[in-house]
Amino acid sequence: MTDHGSTISINSSTLAEAVPDPSGQGEPGDLNDALIATDIWTDQMLADAGIPVYDVPLVSVGGGIGSFILADFLRIAGMPANQMRILTNLDVPWQTYEYLTRMSQIPRGERLRSDSQSMPDNIWGFPSYAFREAWTDKTIAPVANVLTEPILNDYWTPRAGQVFESMEREAARIGYWGMVSQGQVRMTRRRYGGGYFTILTPPAGTTTTKRVAFRSTYVHLCVGYPGVAFLPDLQQYRSTYDDYVRVVNSYEPHEHVYEELKRRPGLVMIRGNGIVASRVLQRLIDDRDAYGLQTQILHLFRTYRTESFGRSIFERRVARNGWIYQGFNWPKSAWGGANKRKFEKLEGEQRAEFYKRLAGTTTPARKDWKEQLARGRREGWYRTYIGTVDTVVPGDDGTIVTRVQAKDGSILEVPAHFIIDATGLEANIREHRLFADLLDHSGAQLNPLGRLDVERHFEIRGTQSGVGTAYAMGSMTLGAYFAGVDTFLGLQYSSLRIADDLAKRGFVKKIGVGRSTSQWWRWARHKPLPGA
Template identity: 40%
Template sequence: MNPKPLRLRLTWNDTATGDCRSPILDLPIALGRMFGNMPPTINGERVSRIALNSSQVSRFHAVMTSEGDSIVVTDMGSRNGTFVNGVRQTRCVLANGDMLQIGPYAIGISVAVNSTATQSVNSHIFFNPQTNLPDPAILQSLVSPPSQTANQGEFPPIAFMQASEVTMRSLLSMGIPVAEIDWTAIGGGLGSFIWVDLLRICGVKADRIAVLGMENQPYARYRRLCLNSQIPLHERLRSNSDSCPDNIWGWPPYAVREAGQELLKGRLGESLKLMWQVFAEPTFAETYTPRAGKVFDSIDRETLRIGWKEMFRYGRVRGIRKTDDGRYAIAYSRSNADHRDHAFLIAKYLHIATGYPAIQFLPDLQAYRETTQDFQSVVNAYESHDSVYQKLEANGGTVLLRGRGIVASRVVQRIYEARQQNPNIQVLHLMRSPKPQGNKFNLAQRSVENHYEFQPFNWPKACWGGELRAVLEKAPLEFRPQLLTDWGGTTTANRSDWRRIVKEGLSQGWYQITFGEVERVERDSQNRTVTYIREKELKGQIKLKADFIIDATGLDAKVKTSPLLDDLVVQYNLTLNGLGRFSVNNDFELLEMRNSPSNGEGREGRVYAAGAITLGGPYAPVDSFLGLQYAGLRSVESLAKAKATGIRKLSVWRSLVQWLKWILNLSPG
């Protein structure tokens, strides 16, 4: 009887999206950038081919084969080399638990004991549909649109959900309030705020705009996520000086405003320091970033100026359908804890900026929570978890930290501050793999120190308004994911205080870095968490014991994760790009959602999107302040060219007049 072929599980994270891939494959396995350049067979054996979308990966980069009882990886003369556990190799025997580095991809190697892949548990934390707060008790079924089965009093009605096009007569016959408007922003967050701000600047009246959202402050969810991830209001955001969500002109930028405030307080030295910082960054000074509280205060000022409260309507959008007269019907719930209330809103032009549908949560930690119902010891960095630091300050303890991006750096800083109250606090920082070198693109390469990869912002600065922005916009659709892979990746800011904390922690021993793939997490008899790390060569397991585990791995922006957006995709057969986000054109429009009146009279309705749900399109930093402004500006310019109702082009004269109104804090008109 012939033995079953040896199978390997390869595990890596997509550097552009953070999504985890974990296929189980038969040997031999070929790795490269071009599927067609990898051989379909080797010595008569069928090859499992994995395409890694990065220019740092050669067309046929490396191959893994079985030689006797060993698994061997061979570099096929690649330009950037193949690294095993941080060491460059041309040919190397692989062991269970090894980490293979090819370009920006860190690939975990493990022998697949079972021949079939195990289905991963739901690894998300959803936002409560009533409170908009991260809620680990919420299942996706509870935030999904109603099933398309008729139930008495169900909203939206089954007739609405099953139709791809509805009529005004059918909506009025449902006995639910119906209102009409020209412009509607769906989401109510920063993306909606920036789009509406541009509409007002371009001449649209406030009474012709509606904003549907859960909280009347456009930054409410963002502010909460900042506070939860240990960015208090006095701390600085990872954003540029001229990325001003309250000011589309970017002048005066935050650095100038802050320098002026310091000067008025008589702090000339601090004012000059800020000016030097913004002019010398990043070569001779650390990159300037604004304080969170100042950003939120500036947005408050702009909401008052443009009449945000008059446009905002509390409501959770449950469904969107085209109407036969070239508009869109929006079904939304106005229910709260005291009463049920629903309505329809009809609009000609829509803007969808719903933000991140959920928080990513590592599957092994989600499984631990489901088994133990322990929501205190194992937390996500984007959840409210101040109690962890309070307990550490009172009792000391060990924290196991997962992830190594900007949020992980903030958590390390917060633990460092807690150690000033109680030095009996240890940090065990678990990373999937060593980081021997930073990502490369052409001649540029990011710096690395203690396995942290540094970059001022989450994308190279040229992605915002420079050469790389133009490169991505002009790139063919199939080539964009490769560019995003090269430019993306998990990075943190090159802050001197963070680097000092890590160096100090390593030298003093209270901060340790370890590497490995997690098999499972359990609770021991002392109610401490035990993380089992896969040991090399199947000799056993490494156990990491900790009082708390903090997951700092990120957010989930896949369209399929949002029930509302997924319903749109299914109903109208919308195209998703290679990263699982909306496929938008260079004006951020969902072309499949254009809606012409059935009688052929009047202008067609249009739908635009912005934010993380458009990553993979013509712009890389879509979820940044400047990215939201860029997407909003492109969509508004597109609507002005189409002579949409009530909107005017942002000419030089209009821009100057509107900027002066902004300076004087006058309504756009």
């Protein structure tokens, strides 16, 4: 990967000149009690606290794939790079995503759960990932797969490495690295007179004050999930017995589990039945086949479905052997068909109810790992259990015993040497300090699903500040008028709506047919954008 040491941080000498005389209220350059307690800040309050202020029209908080995609849209729309400042503690936009995919057994060479045209580096979606892979590898197989999916073939999806490398190329083209200021964002507050202040804690030693502030007309928030979710019974076990080695989450480092199983036979319990669980299972079985291991896999289901279900043929969900199969995490019509239009029309509880009907833990119906599980059931080394967990306690011979309560009330004790929790990421919005502060001090509200309430153009309801506007997108807006917010295509759609709204406000020009065509040609030839 390219070294992005050129990612800028704030110049210390400039800060030294900008720091006003402190007022004596707390440590100079830090948040004092008055700032923390006040919902709407004045310029003088920042000056009194000794916090230097920098002006920029648009601030994006997060620096992940969402910030990158919005920057890409706005740069293509003609925004000079110095009109946007991206505040982040990441080195590259895909850093968190790559970490999560790698931990969940999708390294760069494996394929993601994303279709051929969901391309963070390419707002047009052409040529698709499949076409580009076919060109690079000199084979028509990827294109043929796309043309025959999902009837004759599984859905074609890109390799993780292809996605990351293409984003790196586009980031260099649009001058992304020069738009970044590194550090940890503490909060965003409304400004008296309009706009917002965003407080950043830069890396130690890079500034003469602990914090700096960015004063902007527009703010964009896209920070992803607050953290890793953990099943309560497993969290209780880990904290009670201080065992963070044998009970692990699929999104945290757990390579030691696979290495230990190579050294000696063992029992592994999997919790969860989504895409991550299927990838963990595939890794276990691939190792079993490659190294001749005797690993026994125990899979605990809370709900075990064996037949397809749904209110109508249009909402039919295919289910077999405990799994619910779906190519992507939402039906494709939620991105650009009947379900998308329906989401846009529904309000409040009606929209929440429609979400519940279409939501659920699913995984793609991949032929390879379905065959692996079928073989495991036949040979007896893959066994499933159904029920709710009563307790998890230490067992004999270095095992962990999961006491499972069946539907008839009976308790079954299931021992394992390792337990892997593959149930997901933390979705509680208040677990993220930035959003908790936004709800408490900036007028933001929750939607019926308990996430951030946004308009159809992803403006955060209740946070208007004069002519200033705050936007949000990504996982923390689930429940909005668009369902697939936490996907590549969803982030692109959200960015398009925000870019169009900013065009209406005069910040950038709307991307029309002529500009879109000329910019695609520039993208295809990898021509850098001006104003970087």
